[in-house]
Amino acid sequence: MQTRGQVLVVDDELSVRESMKMILNGRFDVQTADSGYSALEIAKKKDFDVVVLDIRMPDLSGIEVLRNLKEMEHSPEVVLVTAYASLETAKDAIKLGAYDYIEKPFSMDNFREVVSKGVERKQKSAQATQLANDFEVVRKQLIQLEKLSSLGRMTSEVIHELATPITGLLGFSEFLLDQECDEIIKNSLRKIRSEAERCQTIIRNILTFARKTEGEKKSVNINEVIAKTIDIKSHQFRLDNIRCNLELDPNLPDTLADFGQIQQVIVNILNNAQDALRKQNPPKIISITTSYDTEHIYIMIANNGPHIPEDILELIFEPFFTTKGSEQGTGLGLSISRDIIRRHNGDIQVYSKSGEGVAFTIYLPLIEQKVEG
Ligand SMILES: Nc1ncnc2c1ncn2[C@@H]1O[C@H](COP(=O)(O)OP(=O)(O)OP(=O)(O)O)[C@@H](O)[C@H]1O
């Protein structure tokens, strides 16, 4: 957004200062300084778009002030005012970075025009700097995303690789269970088989989760999505000493949703809860509750970790907002989750107060299945 131009007029003669100020006042915010030194002091405290500088002043000359101004971090555009239009002085000024000079006496229109050009130039270059900075931020984020996506591809490949030996384990344990052997060995074999089955379930769940889904909505039972997701996470929860309490309404109606996408949302929220509980003293609790009314299905995922401060609370759904540092988080989890839920015509809300932990509630529309016939 373009703001009103900020102009500093520097001249040791009061009448000149005041007349210049009068000419510019309607269009810009104008401040004045009566010497080179005071101009530099003022410019240190405030960013100006344009400084209008008298070339001849008793303490510091306009050229000296120009040199100092150009060394400042947010250096303004400078126009020099000269009573005797010496081409040499003007050339010096331009070499030192002044964008123009104006000869006394000048017309009001000409003066206004020169200053306007300077303001425009300064504001455009500020915008360009801002754009370049934004571009750099986005470029870094893209690199991070690319890294994550190749990590995801590698993970899927590893998981696929694991599927074959686990099928072998299952097959051989089945085979051995059919053979004559004593009960102690049979018990161990049953354990091997059930652990291999568990691995198979985990692999299947991860593959469902990783598969790119184009939002294919089918009749889904949300309790089932939660159970499958917990299967993926339960081992990590055990390692982190996290207890997961489920209160799933057994009468929860099915709704139309994309299984994989809803699972992705739940994983994202559970990952965040797990991260938050890392610094928390036991008991570390995540609770998942499902319920419904005539219009919605509600999934509430809460944890008893530290609350989210109020000033951060309104930012957490913004893409790339993270408090975990760029090595730990991309800041995309919640924004992707909200996007998915909104594409299901639902919404996600967060509740967090000091001493009450954090709770995310997902609303999904209750879409009844049309009964044919
Ligand atoms: N359960 C929670 N408790 C405390 N803070 C949370 C919780 N969930 C989210 N946040 C805050 O919201 C921020 C954004 O979360 P989001 O999932 O979008 O990104 P991230 O977890 O930082 O990174 P990513 O999910 O991409 O790995 C987090 O960095 C964290 O500060």
Ligand SMILES: [Mg+2]
């Ligand atoms: Mg996250």
